[in-house]
Amino acid sequence: MIELSELTKRYGGKTAVEGLTFAVRPGVVTGFLGPNGAGKSTTMRMILGLDRPTSGDVRIDGKRYDQLPEPLTYIGALLEARSVHPGRTAYHHLLCLAQSNGVPERRIGEVLDLVGLSGVARKRPKGFSLGMGQRLGIASALLGDPKILMFDEPVNGLDPEGIHWIRNLMKQLASDGRTVFVSSHLMSEMALTADHLVVIGQGRLLADTSMARFIEENSRPYVQVRSPDPERLRVSLAGAGLRPVPQPDGGFEVEGVPAARVGEIAAANGLVLHELSRRQASLEEAFMRLTHGSVEYQAREG
Known part of the structure; x- marks a missing residue:
């Protein structure tokens, strides 16, 4: 477990x-989100x-990082993938890490095979x-x-097969009872990977909640409805006290009512529907809604 207290x-x-205070718990993939410059x-x-923190504290299984005798056996991290001595082979890079952390040499071959680099181990x-x-x-x-594992933008540079692989790897590590903490700007990928979210903006905690609850609390569910007779549909919905919002495809968005009610109104007025669906915001939409006031670097639309 990773525990931050007033950091x-x-x-x-x-x-x-x-003042960041939150815990990253084992058994789930925790996503760490925030705009550029948020402090991730x-x-x-x-x-x-x-x-070194100005104030506050952070603990890894109850200890500060500098108190861990062989830190790689407690927490593994990917922050800067290019932080490798250019003169060492991949194998010898890992060998140096293994020898300094009491890790048996046989483990090097295991992890190289796991990540698909056995063929270039001596390069x-x-x-x-x-x-x-x-x-x-x-x-x-x-x-x-x-x-405990911590990854910062782990899918950078990976091809689709590699992205699928790392996504499944993180899920497997969490299912094994490990603590997995991952930061990424790719919302679509985070939505497929994370179970829990920690969101910060301008250095402050904005959310610490499950993926499902985050989307629910930071989005507006609505019903999407479309008919070959859009004007009659609009009049029928408005007559029932609803406020249909026209869409570019000729359909309407209707808030504050279940899809079944919209279907009943259409049926009562003899309307054919080509679409009737309940929509929920994506993680990206929910994230943008929560953090819009915390964006430090924001481009203007042309």
Whole structure:
């Protein structure tokens, strides 16, 4: 488990993280979301002892990172996949990590095989593609067979097969009872992977909840309805006290009523329907709705 308590980090007069308190629990994949500049990378660096908090505390299974005797056996992390000595082969990069953390050498072959890099184990990573570099970074995180794993943008550079692989790997690690903490800007991928979400904006906690509840609380469910006689449909819905909102395809969005009620109104007025469906916002839409006031770097539409 990762536990943050009132974690704060300031750089001069700028506050990057302010009063963060949350726990990342085992058995689920926890997604870590926030706009650019929200403080996600700073938070992850403080978890790993790479940045010292201005105040507050962060614990890994009850200990600070610098108190862990062989840290890779407690927590494995992918923050910068390219953080590899260019003169070492993939195998020797992992060997150095293994020897410094009391990890048996046989584990190197296991993780290289797991991430699909056995065939390039004796090659230098400076010639690796971005996707291969990501796989080596994931191998490094898994090397100590830790109970806690932390990944920052793990699908960067991966092809569709690789994205499918890492998604299933994270789910499997969580189902094994491990703690999995993953940050990504790819909302569609996060929606398929995470069970729980921690969302921050401008360094502050905005949400700490399940995926389903996050979408429910930060979206507006509505009914999508479409008929070959849109004007009659509009009049019928309005006559029943509803407020149909016209859509570009000729259909209507109707809020505040179940789909069954819309269908009953149409049937009572002898209307043929080509579409009647309940819609829910996507994770991306819910995220944008929650964080719109916390975006530090925002481009203007042309």
